[in-house]
Amino acid sequence: METAGSIVLEVNGISHSFEDLRVLQDISFTVNSEEVVCILGPSGCGKTTLLRIVAGLMPSHQGNILIHGKDNGRPGTARQEIGVVFQEPRLLPWRTAAANVALPFELVGKKASETDLNLVNLALGMVNLIDFGGSYPHQLSGGMRQRVSLARALVTNPRILLMDEPLTGLDVVTREELQDEIIRIWREKQMSLLWVTHDPEEAVFMADRVIVLSNRPTTIKTVLDINMTRPRLRTTREFAAVEQELRQLLA
Amino acid sequence: MVKKLGMAALAVLLFWLVWWAIAAFSNSALFPTPWQTVRALWVIITSSSSWEHIGISTYRVVAGTAIGSAVGAVLGLSTRYWHFMEITVKAVIYPLLQSVPTICWALIFVLWFGLSDTTPILAVASAVAPFFIINIWEGLKELDSNLTEMASVYTSSRWRILNKVIMPMLYPYIFAATRSSMMVAWKVVILGEIFGAASGMGYMLSIAFGSYRIEQVFGWTLAFAAILIMFDYGIFKYIDKKFIRKWKPQEV
Numbered sequence: 001m002e003t004a005g006s007i008v009l010e011v012n013g014i015s016h017s018f019e020d021l022r023v024l025q026d027i028s029f030t031v032n033s034e035e036v037v038c039i040l041g042p043s044g045c046g047k048t049t050l051l052r053i054v055a056g057l058m059p060s061h062q063g064n065i066l067i068h069g070k071d072n073g074r075p076g077t078a079r080q081e082i083g084v085v086f087q088e089p090r091l092l093p094w095r096t097a098a099a100n101v102a103l104p105f106e107l108v109g110k111k112a113s114e115t116d117l118n119l120v121n122l123a124l125g126m127v128n129l130i131d132f133g134g135s136y137p138h139q140l141s142g143g144m145r146q147r148v149s150l151a152r153a154l155v156t157n158p159r160i161l162l163m164d165e166p167l168t169g170l171d172v173v174t175r176e177e178l179q180d181e182i183i184r185i186w187r188e189k190q191m192s193l194l195w196v197t198h199d200p201e202e203a204v205f206m207a208d209r210v211i212v213l214s215n216r217p218t219t220i221k222t223v224l225d226i227n228m229t230r231p232r233l234r235t236t237r238e239f240a241a242v243e244q245e246l247r248q249l250l251a
Numbered sequence: 252m253v254k255k256l257g258m259a260a261l262a263v264l265l266f267w268l269v270w271w272a273i274a275a276f277s278n279s280a281l282f283p284t285p286w287q288t289v290r291a292l293w294v295i296i297t298s299s300s301s302w303e304h305i306g307i308s309t310y311r312v313v314a315g316t317a318i319g320s321a322v323g324a325v326l327g328l329s330t331r332y333w334h335f336m337e338i339t340v341k342a343v344i345y346p347l348l349q350s351v352p353t354i355c356w357a358l359i360f361v362l363w364f365g366l367s368d369t370t371p372i373l374a375v376a377s378a379v380a381p382f383f384i385i386n387i388w389e390g391l392k393e394l395d396s397n398l399t400e401m402a403s404v405y406t407s408s409r410w411r412i413l414n415k416v417i418m419p420m421l422y423p424y425i426f427a428a429t430r431s432s433m434m435v436a437w438k439v440v441i442l443g444e445i446f447g448a449a450s451g452m453g454y455m456l457s458i459a460f461g462s463y464r465i466e467q468v469f470g471w472t473l474a475f476a477a478i479l480i481m482f483d484y485g486i487f488k489y490i491d492k493k494f495i496r497k498w499k500p501q502e503v
Contacts, residue, residue, distance in 0.1 A: 057400060079405060090401040094419055106415055107405040156405075 008033045008160050008192045014053060014063035016046070022217040023049055027063070029211055029220065031160065036186060036193040038203040041213030042250060047196045048087075050218075051164045054194065055084050068159060083153030085166040089145040091137040097148045098124065098133035104156050123151035126185055143174035147181075154185065160192040167202070176234075179205055183230065200246035204239055205232055212249045222249055283466040291470030301455070305478070308444065308451040311368060312436045315375025319436075320429060322376065323383025331391050331417075332409070340384065348381045353439050354446075361447035371443030371451065378439045379432035383425070390424030391417075426495045430487045437479055 009031040016024040023046040031037045041047045053060045056079065064071055067081045091100045101120045102112065110116065124130050127147035137145055146166060153161055163182075167175040179202065186193055195206055203210045207226050214221040224246065232239060267285050274284040283291070295301045326344060329336035356377045360370040394417065402416045444453025452475060459467035 055404060057403060079407075082404070084401075084404045086397070086401065088397060090397050092398060092416065092419070103402075103415065104405045107402055107408075107411050109406075109408070109411060 006033050007031070008035075008068060009054065009194065010066040011050075011054060012064050012066070014050065014060045014065070016049060016053065016060045016062075024053075024060070025217040025219045027213075027218070027220060029223070031192050031194050033159070033192055034186075034190050036183075036195060036206050036208050038207035038210045039194065039196045039213060040200065040203045040210050040246060040250065041198065041218065042215055043198055045213050045215055046218045047198070047213065048164055051084075051162055051194070051196050055082060055162050057084075080156065081159045083156060083158035083161045085146075085150055085153045085161065085163045087165045087168050089137070089142075089149040091145055091148055091152075093137050096134050096136055097129060097140065097151075100137070100148055101133075101151045101155050103152060119155050119157075120151075123155040124148075126154060126188070127151045127181065141174075143170055143178060146170065146178065150182070150185075154189065157189075158191065160194060161186075163193060163195045165196055165198065175202075180231075182206075200243050200250060201234065203246060204228075204242045205234060210246060212246065224249070280463075281465055283469050287466045288469040288473060291464075291466040292473050295467075295470050295474055301474075304451055304455050305474070308437075308440055308453065309478075311371045311440050311443075311448075311451060312375060312433065314368075315372040315440065316379050316429070316432055316436045318372065319376035319379035319432065320383050320425075323380035323428070324387055324425065326380070327384045327387025327391070328413075330388065345381060345384050348377060348384070351377075353378045354442060357439075357443045357446050360443075364447075366447055366449045368448070370447035371440045371453070374443035374447075375436045375439050379428075379436050382428045382432040382435070386424040386428035387421060390421040394420055423495055426491065430483070430491075433482055433487070434479060437475070437482070441475065 007030050011027060011029050014024055014027040015022070027050060029037070039047050039050065049058070052058045054065055056065070070081070091097075092103065095103070098120055101123050102116060105112065105116045121130065121133070124133050127150050129144060129147050129151065132140065132144065132148075137148070140148065150166070167178055170178065182193075183206065193206070195203075197203055197206075204226060210224045210226060212221045212224065213219070224242075226242060228238060228242070270285050274282050326336070326340050330340050331337075353374060357370065357374040360373045364370050364373070398416055398420070399412055402412045406412065440451065441453035441456065444451035445457045448454050452471060456468060456471045456475075459465075459471060
């Protein structure tokens with residue numbers, strides 16, 4: 001059991017190119033336990049590539065990833081430690097919400113047990129969808145589908161959740177509602193979050209620390225600690241000032 | 252619905268009338284009237300030996316389709332996992348199976364296996380395999396790579412990803428291949444039985460043809476058409492509605 005503040009994720013000198021195009025250049029940072037770190041960068045700078053490398057979905061050309069000290073250089077080594085929420089919900093359309101949430105258990109070769117069923121219900125309850133377990137994805141709204149996707153990522157009880165612009169494409173009300181809920185879940189589960197976004201407002205609301213990326217070849221431009229108490233109000237002067245500072249850094 | 256049924260009944264009636272008119276006009280033993288054909292059909296469906304032949308043909312269709320679908324599915328899927336197989340299947344196996352006429356296969360199989368079950372079954376298998384190869388190809392091309400990437404967050408097992416994510420995405424394509432290949436399989440089995448079998452509906456058709464009993468040729472043809480319609484509209488439409496639609500991608 002790690003203590004608050006101990007390092008959960010270490011990203012060491014990650015560089016990556018697509019053929020001759022250098023995308024990521026010597027990216028290093030850490031994420032501590034129970035910390036929310038936002039990666040903020042302009043569109044197309046390689047944020048998603050970085051997250052995919054961290055998630056073990058693709059190898060990097062240089063550098064390594066340690067998750068709880070385990071080298072995740074070979075894609076998927078630290079699979080049980082992470083959960084991923086993608087920009088799109090990526091639900092299997094022929095499965096109900098509950099069956100989608102149970103998918104990770106089946107993919108690791110477990111037979112459905114009573115405990116797994118309880119965990120699925122717990123995850124659905126956590127995202128306020130306990131009554132929608134029997135619904136198919138096409139019967140749910142965009143926000144509800146993303147909640148199912150969040151429940152699927154939570155069901156294995158990961159130590160760190162990787163979120164790739166998970167709220168893009170949702171309307172403002174749903175987006176803010178989900179931001180509140182994810183913060184609540186983060187607190188309950190006492191896990192770490194690595195959140196990729198291009199939205200400074202989202203970064204200020206979510207993060208303990210914001211890593212601002214430059215344009216290609218992408219390097220870390222600056223790291224900003226957000227020393228604001230939670231719950232954060234988007235309407236305060238302090239919030240607006242930090243958001244403005246991030247916008248200037250992004251420009 | 253009632254209007255649709257009424258129009259269908261009218262079309263059938265019109266067909267029978269045209270048939271009757273041609274038969275009456277030609278007044279030839281080579282063109283039986285609808286009534287003579289129905290009588291021949293009645294003799295066929297009331298004879299137990301006819302059902303035996305229908306059963307044999309059905310068995311050959313099902314066995315040939317099962318073999319052809321298994322071979323086609325394995326070849327189609329192999330193109331995703333092995334580059335060598337992708338080249339081999341695309342450049343050699345598929346064009347060969349697709350371009351060689353079924354009758355050539357039937358003749359080759361007669362030479363190899365003589366008048367036996369094997370000849371029509373293999374003729375069917377060689378005719379339906381390309382349907383499965385091409386449909387699985389199409390399915391794999393349309394495969395949502397986002398879903399397979401999502402699955403690989405949790406497992407590195409290709410088998411589990413195939414089983415839980417890829418195969419369900421391919422079910423509609425496999426069903427479409429089964430549906431169209433079953434129709435072809437019936438036509439091929441009749442051909443195969445005419446050339447290379449001593450039983451089955453094709454064999455009975457060739458016996459009727461050899462003895463110039465033209466109304467029986469028409470009777471067997473009608474029976475054949477009825478079986479095909481039953482398979483397509485009865486069985487496949489039901490399966491599609493009841494089981495397959497949920498596997499088809501929905502707007503999400």
